[in-house]
Amino acid sequence: MKAFLKVMKAASDPTRVRILKMLEKREMCVCEIQTALGTAQSTASKHLKILEDAGLVVSRKEGLWVNYLPADGRQNPYAANLLGNLRHWLNEAPEIADLSGILFHIDRYEILGKK
Numbered sequence: 001m002k003a004f005l006k007v008m009k010a011a012s013d014p015t016r017v018r019i020l021k022m023l024e025k026r027e028m029c030v031c032e033i034q035t036a037l038g039t040a041q042s043t044a045s046k047h048l049k050i051l052e053d054a055g056l057v058v059s060r061k062e063g064l065w066v067n068y069l070p071a072d073g074r075q076n077p078y079a080a081n082l083l084g085n086l087r088h089w090l091n092e093a094p095e096i097a098d099l100s101g102i103l104f105h106i107d108r109y110e111i112l113g114k115k
Helices: 002-010 014-025 030-037 041-053 077-086 094-103
Strands: 057-062 065-070
Touching: 002 041, 002 077, 014 030, 014 041, 014 057, 014 065, 014 077, 014 094, 030 041, 030 065, 030 094, 041 057
Parallel strands: none
Antiparallel strands: 057 065
């Protein structure tokens, strides 16, 4: 029951749901997520940690970058089930549709002024 509750608590926050929906579209680093959400980096990192602890996202190091992507579900069947269903849910919600429209215009190098 503990694993189930961890997944449900992680998914009960609107910001974390938006993060999950963004990561369905593409891998992202913290700076890209923070830019898309308009939050502080510490806030985005806190949400990612909760999602990672629940088995909903995983991180992958790539040079200096840490990229986040949806978990494959092997770690937690409740997370797998939620992620599978979430792909079909909320796509038309204004908060999600607005984010989807800007995701591909967010570039980590531009954010950090290295372009």
